[in-house]
Amino acid sequence: MxxxxxxxxxxxxxxxxxxxxxxxxxxxxxxxxxxxxxxxxxxxxxxxxxxxxxxxxxxxxxxxxxxxxxxxxxxxxxxxxxxxxxxxxxxxxxxxxxxxxxxxSPDRLHGLQKLMMRMFTGSMVKKLAAKADRTPGEDDLLDLMQHGGxxxxxxxxxxxxxxxxxxxxxxxxx
Ligand SMILES: Cc1cc2nc3c(=O)[nH]c(=O)nc-3n(C[C@H](O)[C@H](O)[C@H](O)COP(=O)(O)O)c2cc1C
The missing domain is CATH 3.40.50.360 (Flavodoxin domain)
Structure with a gap:
């Protein structure tokens, strides 16, 4: 159980x-x-x-x-x-x-985690921002990575x- x-x-x-x-x-x-x-x-x-x-x-x-x-x-x-x-x-x-x-939550991350996420979101933001046919899910992910939430x-x-x-x-x- x-x-x-x-x-x-x-x-x-x-x-x-x-x-x-x-x-x-x-x-x-x-x-x-x-x-x-x-x-x-x-x-x-x-x-x-x-x-x-x-x-x-x-x-x-x-x-x-x-x-x-x-x-x-x-x-x-x-x-x-x-x-x-x-x-x-x-x-x-x-x-x-x-x-x-x-x-x-970028403000709540420190040290290596903050660095890893900065690198990861940096490249993902560039890739997604350049994509012309973003899905609504990708639009939302882009917003999340740019602004947190x-x-x-x-x-x-x-x-x-x-x-x-x-x-x-x-x-x-x-
Ligand atoms: C260092 C690091 C690596 C992450 N890697 C991934 C990942 O591979 N895939 C993913 O979907 N989210 C990834 N995330 C995002 C977290 O999984 C996401 O922010 C999650 O909501 C955190 O849950 P928590 O608030 O309970 O800690 C990563 C976050 C950090 C800080």
């Missing part, structure tokens, strides 16, 4: 999604650092982690300790490629994987929530 929602977040968007999912499902929510102390190994959890250079932060650690039938990867892109994320992070085929758009919204959890309803036996965990 799924017992908790566990997350790893750097600038809070993943935490916000975890808490929204917790409100909707009634499952307790905690950060991976707390879960390592509070939950027995082998406990079934839902895992949410932020994406850094394609790697879902904390997932490998969490997967060593817990059973994870569903993962949410929170990144900046609106249409992240799920198969790439699955392969790069070694997520088994029988686990559900959802990619959620978080945001970009949050794209966290409850609507983006519709599909993961449907999965939860199908796998939590219909009853809210209170």
């Amino acid at each position: 799924i017992q908790a929602i566990v997350y790893t977040s750097n600038t809070s968007s993943t935490e916000q999604y975890a808490r929204l999912l917790g409100q909707e499902t009634g499952l307790p929510v905690c950060a991976l650092t707390e879960a390592k102390k509070a939950l027995n190994s082998g406990t079934q959890i839902l895992y949410l982690g932020w994406v850094m250079a394609g790697s879902i932060q904390g997932y490998a650690d969490a997967a060593r300790l817990f059973q994870i039938p569903m993962v949410c990867a929170v990144g900046m892109e609106p249409d992240a490629k799920q198969q790439e994320l699955r392969e790069k992070n070694g997520i088994p085929q029988d686990a559900a994987l959802f990619a959620l758009q978080g945001g970009y 949050s794209r966290v919204s409850p609507e983006k959890l519709t599909v993961p929530l449907k999965w939860c309803r199908e796998h939590l036996g219909g009853a809210r965990h209170e």
